[in-house]
Amino acid sequence: MKLRITTFAQLKDHFEPNFTLELPEDSTAGDALLSLAKLRPEAEPILEASRIAINEEIVSVETPLEDGQNLFVLPPASGG
């Protein structure tokens, strides 16, 4: 399946702001993070601490993904 990935903050030092990620069927949000870490191993520590949002909701790593979804990969918050 194909997911549309949007990255933020320090993740943009390692990835494009927007790109397509191909994953096997039955992949989860956690699988997406692992796949991104395989693409850019130097980003693995940030990805391990990142969360994924779909449809303006933060989802758990066990959440199954669907073809065509937009995934927002959120590094640890540092606002305020």
Add this chain to the structure above:
Amino acid sequence: MTVSAPAIHSRICSEPLQPSLLYERSAHPASGAVVLFSGVVRNSNHGRPVDYLEYEAYPELAEKMMRQILSQATERWQLNAALAEHRTGRLEIGEVAVVIVTSCGHREECYEANRYIIDTIKSEVPIWKKEVFLDGSYEWGNHCHC
């Protein structure tokens, strides 16, 4: 006497914030206390001189999560008003990055609620701070050296 619903206001914007306007918006006849927190850009971090900050956000989700935090605080501490605004983009030393206003019957709840709100925004809401130092180097917030 009619009881009005608590005022809750959450906004992410790129223009300069106006703390005094937010304070005015928090006015409520049942409030005996108003606490205003303003997060300001400091000129150094861990001894390193800062040139400026840049804040980035996922604005739709950040506003939504800020509103949820304000609602939780309103219910937990019986607030009459809870307002939060966070700015994005480039901020110079001394500029205001975030304002939280809580308005309630008594100061004890007001201080606790305000503290809870800013602490939770800092740890949960998808907003990120990039510190650019005078030597040209930069660091993303949270001291995540990753």
